Amino acid sequence: MTLAALVAGLTGLLAAQESGQRQDQGGGQSIHGKQLSAYEATPLPVVEKMLELAQVRPNEVVYDLGSGDGRVLVMAAQKFGARAVGIELDPRLYEASRAKIWDLGLRDRIQIVQGDALEQDLSPADVLTIYMTPYAMWKLQPHLEKFLHKGMRIVTVFDEVPGWEPTATIKVQGDNQRTYTLHLYSVSHRSGWTSYSKFGRKQ
Numbered sequence: 764m765t766l767a768a769l770v771a772g773l774t775g776l777l778a779a780q781e782s783g784q785r786q787d788q789g790g791g792q793s794i795h796g797k798q799l800s801a802y803e804a805t806p807l808p809v810v811e812k813m814l815e816l817a818q819v820r821p822n823e824v825v826y827d828l829g830s831g832d833g834r835v836l837v838m839a840a841q842k843f844g845a846r847a848v849g850i851e852l853d854p855r856l857y858e859a860s861r862a863k864i865w866d867l868g869l870r871d872r873i874q875i876v877q878g879d880a881l882e883q884d885l886s887p888a889d890v891l892t893i894y895m896t897p898y899a900m901w902k903l904q905p906h907l908e909k910f911l912h913k914g915m916r917i918v919t920v921f922d923e924v925p926g927w928e929p930t931a932t933i934k935v936q937g938d939n940q941r942t943y944t945l946h947l948y949s950v951s952h953r954s955g956w957t958s959y960s961k962f963g964r965k966q
């Protein structure tokens with residue numbers, strides 16, 4: 764790991780912990796110590812590009828790790844015909860996104876789990892989406908490794924997964940004057956623990 768990546772990881776950790784402490788003060792279930800990233804929504808045009816980049820097909824299963832207000836899940840279900848699962852640590856975001864999914868009548872397509880992404884079984888996922896922090900990627904990498912299977916696609920926003928080579932990287936303009944970098948990892952074959960061997964460059 765480079766010094767820059769280490770510094771970015773530590774900065775992410777401090778920001779996440781500070782944010783976790785702030786949220787603890789609001790009452791409710793404690794998330795301190797488990798929070799990998801503060802909440803920031805991905806603009807909807809960027810969400811659409813993420814799902815296009817992963818080539819989400821009808822009835823595939825999309826997992827969003829740290830699902831926030833549920834926007835990735837809703838677009839995956841409504842626009843791509845997928846089934847979607849969100850993992851969200853923050854109880855308030857969990858409740859709000861769950862209420863939204865009920866209101867939209869998407870209960871049969873979308874499930875939201877309140878919990879730590881690092882403790883979830885990700886094996887049913889055809890597609891994983893992640894918008895967190897460099898520190899989160901560093902923590903998540905060994906967990907993700909357990910569930911990789913042939914045909915699986917992972918899309919990350921801004922931060923690369925340490926030790927993995929992206930199949931593709933694109934830049935997308937948000938509707939907020941910000942440019943988002945998306946990384947796609949396509950798992951080209953099963954087995955092996957050496958990450959580099961799992962990903963093939965897109966033809």
Ligand SMILES: C[S@@+](CC[C@H](N)C(=O)[O-])C[C@H]1O[C@@H](n2cnc3c(N)ncnc32)[C@H](O)[C@@H]1O
Pocket residue numbers: 797798799800801802803804805827828829830831832833834835850851852853856878879880881894895
């Ligand atoms: C940058 S936001 C992204 C939200 C959403 N995925 C989007 O793209 O709009 C990161 C989310 O991860 C959640 N989060 C942080 N640590 C987590 C953890 N250990 N397990 C599950 N979710 C977590 C935060 O509460 C926040 O909602």
